[in-house]
Amino acid sequence: xxxxRFSRRVFLAGATALxxxxxxxTAALAAAPADTIVIAKPADPQSLDPAVTMDNNxxxxxxxxxxxxxxxxTEDGKGLTSVTGDLAESWEASEDGLTWTFKLRDGQKFDDxxxxxxxxxxxxxxxxxxxxxxxxxxxxxxxEVTVVDPMTVSFKLSxxxxxxxxxxxxxxxxxxxxxxxxxxxxxxKAYLASNTAGSGAYRLASWERGxxxxxxxxxxxxxxxPAIDKMRIIIIGEASARRLQLEAGDVDIAxxxxxxxxxxxxxxxxxxxxxxxxxxxxxxxxxxxxxxxDNPDVRRAISYAVDYEGxxxxxxxxxxxxxxxxxxxxxxxxxxxxxxxxxxxDKAKELLANADAEGAEITFxxxxxxPNWEPIAIATQANLAEIxxxxxxxxxxxxxxxxxxxTGDFGMATGNWTPDFxxxxxxxxxxxxxxxxxxxxxxxxxxxxxVDELLREAALSSDxxxxxxxxxxxxxxxxxxxxxxxxxxxDYRIAMRDxxxxxxxxxxxxxxxxxxxxxx
Amino acid sequence: MQYLNVIRKRLLFLAxxxxxxxxxxxxxxxxxxxxxxxxxxxxxxTPEIVERIREDMGLNKPLPEQYWIYLKxxxxxxxxxxxxxxxxVTEDLKLYFPATLELAFVALVLATAVGVPLGVASAVWRDxxxxxxxxxxxVTGISTPAFWLGLLLIVLFYGDLGLLPGGGRIDPDITRPxxxxxxxxxxxxxxxxxxxxxxxxxxxxxxxxxxxxxxLGVVAxxxxxxxxxxxxxxYVRTARANGLSRRNVIFREALPNALIPxxxxxxxxxxxxxxxxxxxxxxxAWPGMGAYVVNSIQALDFPAxxxxxxxxxxxxxxxxxxxxxxxxxxxxxxxxxx
Numbered sequence: 001x002x003x004x005r006f007s008r009r010v011f012l013a014g015a016t017a018l019x020x021x022x023x024x025x026t027a028a029l030a031a032a033p034a035d036t037i038v039i040a041k042p043a044d045p046q047s048l049d050p051a052v053t054m055d056n057n058x059x060x061x062x063x064x065x066x067x068x069x070x071x072x073x074t075e076d077g078k079g080l081t082s083v084t085g086d087l088a089e090s091w092e093a094s095e096d097g098l099t100w101t102f103k104l105r106d107g108q109k110f111d112d113x114x115x116x117x118x119x120x121x122x123x124x125x126x127x128x129x130x131x132x133x134x135x136x137x138x139x140x141x142x143x144e145v146t147v148v149d150p151m152t153v154s155f156k157l158s159x160x161x162x163x164x165x166x167x168x169x170x171x172x173x174x175x176x177x178x179x180x181x182x183x184x185x186x187x188x189k190a191y192l193a194s195n196t197a198g199s200g201a202y203r204l205a206s207w208e209r210g211x212x213x214x215x216x217x218x219x220x221x222x223x224x225x226p227a228i229d230k231m232r233i234i235i236i237g238e239a240s241a242r243r244l245q246l247e248a249g250d251v252d253i254a255x256x257x258x259x260x261x262x263x264x265x266x267x268x269x270x271x272x273x274x275x276x277x278x279x280x281x282x283x284x285x286x287x288x289x290x291x292x293x294d295n296p297d298v299r300r301a302i303s304y305a306v307d308y309e310g311x312x313x314x315x316x317x318x319x320x321x322x323x324x325x326x327x328x329x330x331x332x333x334x335x336x337x338x339x340x341x342x343x344x345x346d347k348a349k350e351l352l353a354n355a356d357a358e359g360a361e362i363t364f365x366x367x368x369x370x371p372n373w374e375p376i377a378i379a380t381q382a383n384l385a386e387i388x389x390x391x392x393x394x395x396x397x398x399x400x401x402x403x404x405x406x407t408g409d410f411g412m413a414t415g416n417w418t419p420d421f422x423x424x425x426x427x428x429x430x431x432x433x434x435x436x437x438x439x440x441x442x443x444x445x446x447x448x449x450x451v452d453e454l455l456r457e458a459a460l461s462s463d464x465x466x467x468x469x470x471x472x473x474x475x476x477x478x479x480x481x482x483x484x485x486x487x488x489x490x491d492y493r494i495a496m497r498d499x500x501x502x503x504x505x506x507x508x509x510x511x512x513x514x515x516x517x518x519x520x
Numbered sequence: 521m522q523y524l525n526v527i528r529k530r531l532l533f534l535a536x537x538x539x540x541x542x543x544x545x546x547x548x549x550x551x552x553x554x555x556x557x558x559x560x561x562x563x564x565x566t567p568e569i570v571e572r573i574r575e576d577m578g579l580n581k582p583l584p585e586q587y588w589i590y591l592k593x594x595x596x597x598x599x600x601x602x603x604x605x606x607x608x609v610t611e612d613l614k615l616y617f618p619a620t621l622e623l624a625f626v627a628l629v630l631a632t633a634v635g636v637p638l639g640v641a642s643a644v645w646r647d648x649x650x651x652x653x654x655x656x657x658x659v660t661g662i663s664t665p666a667f668w669l670g671l672l673l674i675v676l677f678y679g680d681l682g683l684l685p686g687g688g689r690i691d692p693d694i695t696r697p698x699x700x701x702x703x704x705x706x707x708x709x710x711x712x713x714x715x716x717x718x719x720x721x722x723x724x725x726x727x728x729x730x731x732x733x734x735x736l737g738v739v740a741x742x743x744x745x746x747x748x749x750x751x752x753x754x755y756v757r758t759a760r761a762n763g764l765s766r767r768n769v770i771f772r773e774a775l776p777n778a779l780i781p782x783x784x785x786x787x788x789x790x791x792x793x794x795x796x797x798x799x800x801x802x803x804x805a806w807p808g809m810g811a812y813v814v815n816s817i818q819a820l821d822f823p824a825x826x827x828x829x830x831x832x833x834x835x836x837x838x839x840x841x842x843x844x845x846x847x848x849x850x851x852x853x854x855x856x857x858x
Contacts (some may be wrong), residue, residue, distance in 0.1 A: 043815065047606050132569055207607075207839055209615055210807030212692045236687055236805040238816065240671055244679050245686050270626050368818075399559045399820040439558065440566050 019322025028393055032252055036499065038240040038253040044210050044235050049192035050174035051127055054134040056418075056511040059171045060233065061213060063512045066174030066198035069102055070165055071119070072422070072506050074514075079506025081279075081331065081422030083169045087116060087199070097160040097462045104151045105323060109197075109220035110177040111203040116151040116222075121145065123178040125155075127187055138420050139164075158462045161422035161468060169508070170421050175196060201226050201516035212234055215515070226516040246271065246495055249442040252520065253496045255511060258371060259317045265495050275319060276505040278418075278492035279328045281427075284380065284485035285405070285413045285443040290381035292357040294413060301355070302412075303341040304348035305387045312488050315375050317495060319513035323486035326427045330507055332464075333424030338479040341486075348387045353435045358388040362411035368400040373414040376487070380412075380490065406439040412485075415443055422508050425469050429455045432478055489516040523845060530841040534834070537749060541833045542826065546587050550693035551821035555579075559820055594692075594830060600823035604816060609827035612812065617701025619689060619802070620808035624793035625707065626705075626724055627732035632786065635736045637778075641745025643751060644770060647737050654740050661737030665797065670730040670803035691719045709801055727804040731797060732851060735789045742785045746778035780851050787843035789837045 007033040045058045050066060053059065071086035072079055073419070087092065089105040090374045108116040129143065142158035155481050157164070167173065177197035180188030188197075195425045196204040201223060205216040215231040234251065236242045245255040247268065257265070266273045284306075291296045308322045322342075327334040352358055364381065366373040374395070381391040396404070404410045419426035430441030433455050437445050451474055458470035476515070492510060496503070502518040530686035542606050563767035578589065593600060629712035642654035660793065689698060689704055696704070697711035705724070726781035751774055759769045766827035794809075801810030809828060847854050 042606075046604055046809075052606070111714055130573060136570070137566065137569070147683070208692075209612075210619075210697075210806070210811060211805075214692075230693060233812075234688065234692065235807070237802040237811050238671070238805070241674060241687050241803060241805060244674060248682070248686065250686065397818065399555070400552070403555050403558055438567075439570075442643060516803070517737065 005101060007275065008300035010473055026072055030249060032035050034520060036232055037228050037252045038232045038234060038484060039253045039520060040245055040255060042377055045213060047193045049132040049353060050172055050191060051135055052133050062174065063509065064169055064202045064515050065196040065200045067167055067200050068173045068175060070168040072169055072508055073183060074504050077504055079504045081508055083165055087175060098157050099154055101154040102370060104186045108199050108222040110199045111218040111220060112451055113220045115151050116199045118147040120175055120178050120474050121153045122245055124176045126173060130187060132493050133475050138167045138170045149359045162462055163421055163425045164458055166421035166423045173449055195329040200391060206264060214340065220415045228515050231515045240446060248254060249497065252500050253494065257495055262493050262495060263317060270498055272498040273493060274488050274496045277330055277491045278490060279330055279507040280416060280418045281323055281328050281415050281489050282487045284483060284487060287411055288483065289445045292355065292360045295355045296481045297351045297355040298357045301387060302384060303347040303482045303485050304344045305383045306485055307383050310377055311376060315372050316490055319491040320488045322488050325479045325486060326431055327424050328489045330423055333471040334467050339474045345386055352387055361390045361392055363394055364391045365394050365396055365401050365404060366414040367396050367401045369398040370416055376414055400438055406442050408438065408445055418510060426472055428474050432483060444483050446478060451477050526844060534837045537833055537837050538830060542591060542830055545826040545829045546590060549826055550583060556820055556822060560603050562733050589819045599827035602821055602824040604821040604824065606821045609823050612824065613827055613831055614806060616809045619806060620794060622703045623707065623724065623731060623797055623806060623808060624790060626728040627793055628734040628790055630728055630740050631735040635739030636743050639740040640747055640775060642740065642744045643747035654738055657739030658741045660735045666730055666799040667803050669733060670800055673726045673730060684726055689723050689807055690716060694719050727800050727806050731793060731800045736791065738785060742782050743778060745782050747774060750774040750778045783843055783846050787839050792840050794832055794835065
């Protein structure tokens with residue numbers, strides 16, 4: 001037998017490694033500094049260009065960096081869906097509702113010190129329409145922006161558009177420093193994808209891709225100096241790792257934790273798990289053009305067969321509520337006198353027998369873009385089996401699934417919807433207008449000439465009471481004809497350190513933080 | 521001269537591999553359903569917007585033309601633009617690849633540094649407790665999912681003990697050393713920045729352990745069987761009979777011979793580590809290729825996925841070439857055959 005001895009050199013190397021391992025061990029547990037808010041996100045932002053990005057994950061950065069003509073109101077620490085002026089000091093509409101004139105607030109400056117004026121507003125909207133990607137969709141086509149004087153700008157619409165003011169608070173309506181056009185010759189697109197040029201309270205300080213994004217105060221900001229000096233986003237893909245860092249105090253806010261992690265965090269020292277009612281709804285598309293779903297009785301039968309309470313209790317741990325028609329609770333225009341389906345197997349079977357559709361097979365698409373979709377798919381499959389419908393589940397890559405929506409090559413599918421602006425238009429014109437079949441919003445391929453008419457009338461009217469009446473009519477049709485399966489409104493749940501103060505949740509601004517008003 | 525021949529042959533092979541791989545990935549990514557233009561357009565885009573984007577991206581051109589454009593791009597180092605990050609794929613790869621390579625190298629060094637002595641010990645003390653322990657360790661290493669081990673290590677060393685950071689590559693409050701190689705450890709040393717270096721070391725320990733653990737077992741088993749074979753050879757007995765100490769026989773005579781087949785295993789391991797880093801990177805928020813590729817796959821970002829595949833295949837062939845050259849250096853028999 002030989003003896004293998006540790007040489008002195010090996011011993012020294014080990015000791016050195018050990019000291020590196022433990023030195024600064026206090027730093028690993030040091031809480032995030034008091035003037036910094038640290039947010040843990042599951043994924044890196046993609047594009048920071050407000051004319052391009054359609055993703056709330058990017059808006060976390062762009063929203064506090066840019067200002068818009070309008071902003072959402074806050075009352076007693078509660079975020080409202082109504083809007084008020086942000087860069088706009090005052091505004092008025094012409095009598096025909098086609099021309100809107102905005103007077104800009106004085107003293108608002110971009111982060112390079114140049115003034116936010118009418119030219120900048122015109123540049124931003126012209127650029128938005130030139131680029132013509134998703135964000136431009138929130139505004140009607142054919143808008144003409146004119147500089148009236150240096151601080152006055154007017155918008156000429158080709159037809160009245162009721163949600164106009166609301167659409168101006170949307171992320172895509174950000175006012176961008178016209179100097180970006182000098183940064184890259186593609187309208188500043190390449191530059192703005194990874195830089196910012198706004199007049200908000202903050203600006204981008206650095207972006208280490210896949211690791212951290214840091215915002216710092218805009219030195220020329222026209223409003224009050226914010227209490228928080230730095231907003232840092234760190235990218236942590238794994239939910240358990242985000243939770244651990246929150247518990248250790250290295251992170252102040254942890255996004256997108258699954259229900260079981262939130263459950264485990266509740267009541268822990270130093271952690272506050274917040275629940276907010278949101279406008280994010282989960283629903284099932286039913287292809288109204290495809291047998292047997294082209295028969296309203298089959299769609300009604302499905303709507304009676306789904307176990308809404310079971311889904312909310314089992315998948316959301318009770319943190320949500322069943323939808324009542326298409327318009328969620330918290331949005332004006334909702335009519336609760338319409339039918340709300342609840343589980344009634346006998347009725348479902350009867351309807352299915354009337355339609356002579358027992359034993360039919362329906363393709364059901366879902367993806368893993370939302371972890372809840374798979375359990376929903378499996379539960380629905382079991383629910384519908386009880387009434388004699390056979391769901392064939394197909395799990396796809398999200399992009400592939402979206403293409404199938406657009407071509408109408410599916411029976412049923414899961415979907416989520418969040419409004420871009422606070423108007424029932426988002427839950428009606430998008431969902432039911434036959435002009436928007438497919439990916440554009442009418443994912444059930446629902447077609448009803450009367451509904452089309454009502455919707456188009458409502459979109460043109462600027463009288464809110466009148467619009468409410470029209471939308472009530474629409475809701476009757478689309479619930480009675482069971483255009484979709486209206487599942488649930490999911491609470492927005494977020495875990496923070498309990499010393500974070502001043503956060504205002506706004507259902508229109510998911511994953512967006514009012515950092516300028518926060519402290520800790 | 522022989523070296524040059526091998527290199528020349530391999531480089532020719534490399535060109536063939538790149539053409540083959542690019543053709544296959546291009547075909548697959550264009551045959552699977554899913555329209556990238558729709559993806560770029562966002563959730564509520566009208567058909568007109570989608571059509572315009574399709575034109576901008578050149579997706580309306582015939583497939584052979586699209587492939588030709590792509591192949592020309594590869595040759596000039598242009599792998600197209602990522603649909604997701606909207607940046608040149610080459611730029612993205614330059615950013616994320618070094619992080620993965622660094623992690624894979626450190627993991628490989630750890631696996632070798634621990635695996636080789638364990639393998640030797642296990643062969644020398646065959647069927648003794650140490651041998652059983654190494655075998656158990658090898659099986660555990662191969663069968664432990666990286667994400668599970670990683671989380672366990674984070675809970676222990678970060679959550680409970682507070683000894684090591686819970687993720688990332690470097691403390692975000694530390695100014696990074698200027699990028700020279702893209703390897704943070706080396707860049708920090710080059711800049712003489714000890715704070716950054718220490719932070720980088722502390723950040724790489726847990727992910728490298730997690731990633732290396734799987735291969736530790738493989739290396740130990742490989743060395744064990746090679747060593748056992750060598751120890752039964754006549755020259756070992758002769759050397760012992762001639763009065764060489766057992767330690768000298770093991771380390772000077774048997775081990776170098778046992779290492780030759782292991783070089784192949786290590787070369788292959790490096791390739792595995794590049795791919796295998798995906799899960800480890802996710803758990804440790806390591807900004808490498810892993811998260812980038814997974815996100816790209818989910819988003820059907822085919823330029824990014826193709827770029828990754830081409831570059832990794834390239835790296836794989838290069839590693840194999842390096843292994844063959846190393847073979848020739850350490851084993852004179854192979855040199856003479858070539």
